[in-house]
Amino acid sequence: EAEVAQSPRYKITEKSQAVAFWCDPISGHATLYWYRQILGQGPELLVQFQDESVVDDSQLPKDRFSAERLKGVDSTLKIQPAELGDSAMYLCASSHRDRGPMNTEAFFGQGTRLTVV
Amino acid sequence: GQQVMQIPQYQHVQEGEDFTTYCNSSTTLSNIQWYKQRPGGHPVFLIQLVKSGEVKKQKRLTFQFGEAKKNSSLHITATQTTDVGTYFCAGKTGNFGNEKLTFGTGTRLTIIP
Incomplete structure (x- = not known):
C-alpha cells in the first residue's frame, strides 16, 4: 500500500540551529501539505503545494521557515533558526487534486x- | 482567516453510550472531511461530504453536512473501546486548483470500559 514517507521520525535540536524535514508523497499526488501539530491541538496548515507551486503559505512564519517542492514530487521544510516554540509534530500529507465530488x-x-532545547 | 471550531473539546463516555461532535466553520465550505487520530498516530481519513444536507453512514458512524455547508456533525452509536481517539473535521475552501484544507480543533474521545 502506498504511503507518505517522512524523515526523520524524531529530531532534537538546539535553539538557533537549522533543521530540515523531508517528505515523499504518494506517487501521482499533485497536492502536498505541511502541517504543524502541537500536542492536544489540531493540525495547522503551514504550506500547501499544487505540483511545484505554492498555493497557500499564509500561516508559514517566513522569517524562519521555508519550504520547497522543486520538481513537484518530494518536498523539504526548513527552519532556521529554530526556536523553543517550534517544538511540535510536523506532518506531511498528500492528495489528488480536487476532482469534484470524488474523494480527495x-x-x-x-x-x-x-x-527544540 | 478561516476558522473551524469543534465542540466539545473532550468527551468521556461509558462504553456503549453514544457520542457526538460538532464542527462549525466561519466560512462556507466546498466539502468537509472527517479524520480520526489515535493516540500517538497520524490523522486517518474517514469520510468526505460534498452536498448540502448530505448524510452518510459507516456502520455505527453517522456524518451530516449542514444545509448552509458551514457545519457538520459526527455521531457514533454505542461506542466501543476501539473508538478512542481524536476526531477532526477538515473543511475545504477556495477555487478549483487552489483549495485549502483547514482542520478543526478536534474532539478527544475517551471510553470508560
Missing part, C-alpha cells in the same frame, strides 16, 4: 517529532 482525502505520513 489527505494521506498523512508518520510525522517528524521536533524537540
Whole structure:
C-alpha cells in the first residue's frame, strides 16, 4: 500500500540551529501539505503545494521557515533558526487534486517529532 | 482567516453510550472531511461530504453536512473501546486548483470500559 514517507521520525535540536524535514508523497499526488501539530491541538496548515507551486503559505512564519517542492514530487521544510516554540509534530500529507465530488482525502505520513532545547 | 471550531473539546463516555461532535466553520465550505487520530498516530481519513444536507453512514458512524455547508456533525452509536481517539473535521475552501484544507480543533474521545 502506498504511503507518505517522512524523515526523520524524531529530531532534537538546539535553539538557533537549522533543521530540515523531508517528505515523499504518494506517487501521482499533485497536492502536498505541511502541517504543524502541537500536542492536544489540531493540525495547522503551514504550506500547501499544487505540483511545484505554492498555493497557500499564509500561516508559514517566513522569517524562519521555508519550504520547497522543486520538481513537484518530494518536498523539504526548513527552519532556521529554530526556536523553543517550534517544538511540535510536523506532518506531511498528500492528495489528488480536487476532482469534484470524488474523494480527495489527505494521506498523512508518520510525522517528524521536533524537540527544540 | 478561516476558522473551524469543534465542540466539545473532550468527551468521556461509558462504553456503549453514544457520542457526538460538532464542527462549525466561519466560512462556507466546498466539502468537509472527517479524520480520526489515535493516540500517538497520524490523522486517518474517514469520510468526505460534498452536498448540502448530505448524510452518510459507516456502520455505527453517522456524518451530516449542514444545509448552509458551514457545519457538520459526527455521531457514533454505542461506542466501543476501539473508538478512542481524536476526531477532526477538515473543511475545504477556495477555487478549483487552489483549495485549502483547514482542520478543526478536534474532539478527544475517551471510553470508560
